[in-house]
Amino acid sequence: MAYINVPEGVPGIRSLVMFRPETGKYLYELAQVLLRGPSPLTEAEREIIATYVSSRNECKFCMSSHAAAARALLGKDEQLMDDVLTDYQSADISDKMKALLNIAGKVQILGKEVKQEDIDAARAVGANDLDIHDTVLIAATFSMYNRYVDGLASLTPPNREDYVEMGKRLAEKGYSVPQPAMAQ
Amino acid sequence: MAHIELNSNEPGIRGPMAYSPETAKPMNELAEILLRNENNSLSKGERELIGTYVSYLNDCLFCQSVHGAMAGHYLECDVNQIRAYKADPSNSDLSDKMKALLSIAGSVQKGGKHVSSIQIETAKSIGATDKEIHDTVLIAAAFCMFNRYVDGLGTWAPEDQSFYANRAPQRAQHGYVGSVAPNSSAV
Numbered sequence A: 001m002a003y004i005n006v007p008e009g010v011p012g013i014r015s016l017v018m019f020r021p022e023t024g025k026y027l028y029e030l031a032q033v034l035l036r037g038p039s040p041l042t043e044a045e046r047e048i049i050a051t052y053v054s055s056r057n058e059c060k061f062c063m064s065s066h067a068a069a070a071r072a073l074l075g076k077d078e079q080l081m082d083d084v085l086t087d088y089q090s091a092d093i094s095d096k097m098k099a100l101l102n103i104a105g106k107v108q109i110l111g112k113e114v115k116q117e118d119i120d121a122a123r124a125v126g127a128n129d130l131d132i133h134d135t136v137l138i139a140a141t142f143s144m145y146n147r148y149v150d151g152l153a154s155l156t157p158p159n160r161e162d163y164v165e166m167g168k169r170l171a172e173k174g175y176s177v178p179q180p181a182m183a184q
Numbered sequence B: 001m002a003h004i005e006l007n008s009n010e011p012g013i014r015g016p017m018a019y020s021p022e023t024a025k026p027m028n029e030l031a032e033i034l035l036r037n038e039n040n041s042l043s044k045g046e047r048e049l050i051g052t053y054v055s056y057l058n059d060c061l062f063c064q065s066v067h068g069a070m071a072g073h074y075l076e077c078d079v080n081q082i083r084a085y086k087a088d089p090s091n092s093d094l095s096d097k098m099k100a101l102l103s104i105a106g107s108v109q110k111g112g113k114h115v116s117s118i119q120i121e122t123a124k125s126i127g128a129t130d131k132e133i134h135d136t137v138l139i140a141a142a143f144c145m146f147n148r149y150v151d152g153l154g155t156w157a158p159e160d161q162s163f164y165a166n167r168a169p170q171r172a173q174h175g176y177v178g179s180v181a182p183n184s185s186a187v
Helices: A012-019 A021-036 A043-056 A060-076 A079-090 A095-109 A116-126 A127-151 A160-173 B013-020 B021-035 B044-057 B061-075 B079-087 B096-110 B117-125 B130-152 B162-172
Strands: none
Touching: A012 A021, A012 A060, A012 A127, A021 A043, A021 A079, A021 A127, A043 A060, A043 A079, A043 A095, A043 A127, A043 B096, A060 A079, A060 A160, A060 B044, A079 A095, A079 B130, A095 A116, A116 A127, A116 A160, A127 B013, A127 B130, A160 B079, B013 B021, B021 B044, B021 B096, B021 B130, B044 B061, B044 B096, B044 B130, B061 B079, B061 B096, B061 B130, B061 B162, B096 B117, B117 B130
16 A cells, blocks of 8 residues: 555556645656657657666656556567567667667766766667667666655556556647546 | 766766756655745754765765755754764754654665564654654655765765855755756856
């Protein structure tokens, strides 16, 4: 059970923003612009970065929901999401994505862990300033969402299947604040 | 020098926010409602202190200096007192409720799962409301984002604490929304 009196049966961050929609509004706006707005990274690539950081933070709700969104966006290549979670270095993704995931992993530990050599390595395989900016901010942002979701012990559905519909919705409709009536 | 070309000489988060105004907008609006909205039973000083403490634990010089100066401004205490609160909040003159909330914030900084039901029960038993606990967790989580954005891009920060103290009254008056002009409009 969650640590505070959130609507019953509503999972993860959705229950928290229904408890406090005044702050939830901006959390969803940030996710929408960062994961669906203009970026040199595809929507699937951005969801993969978000999932990878959530996995490192052991936030099952965020990891499962964003993995489901990434799979929906990847379509026939959906296996890539699982390959990245198993070992991104051996996954069939671009060298640039590997270098960006390395940076995201450093950000997950702490901002200062990102070293010049990490940046140089990403640039050497084609990453530009915007790629690096968006990667750092996605990793930073999920270091927030993960802590929010688990710090208040929000409901986390246990099975992969529980997230499939959520993932499709995130892939097709993006991030909009859940309304109380929709949640039941 | 920052890891990317921000086209800005501004310190800390101000460079990346000018570089990316689309993402800066909801980030500043989040900071505004969490830290400055009047409809909150935690004082502005208390909320800034939570942000300061988490930024200190994350070793982010810019954020702990900015928000430490803001906390000092609202709580009417000097930089040494803020430094003492950061270093050891449990042995300070803060209220028992603030000590319990800072303990929760410290756990959030380590990772969401570090917050225990005992910490929550303790905070509730000395009067913390659900909303206060919610806001404490979200402020702590939000600073884990802000701190990583600032340091993950290698931005610079003035060492001199008077730089931040001098700016605090103006920031307290005008708030966070619209505090950074986008690069495009600055040209």
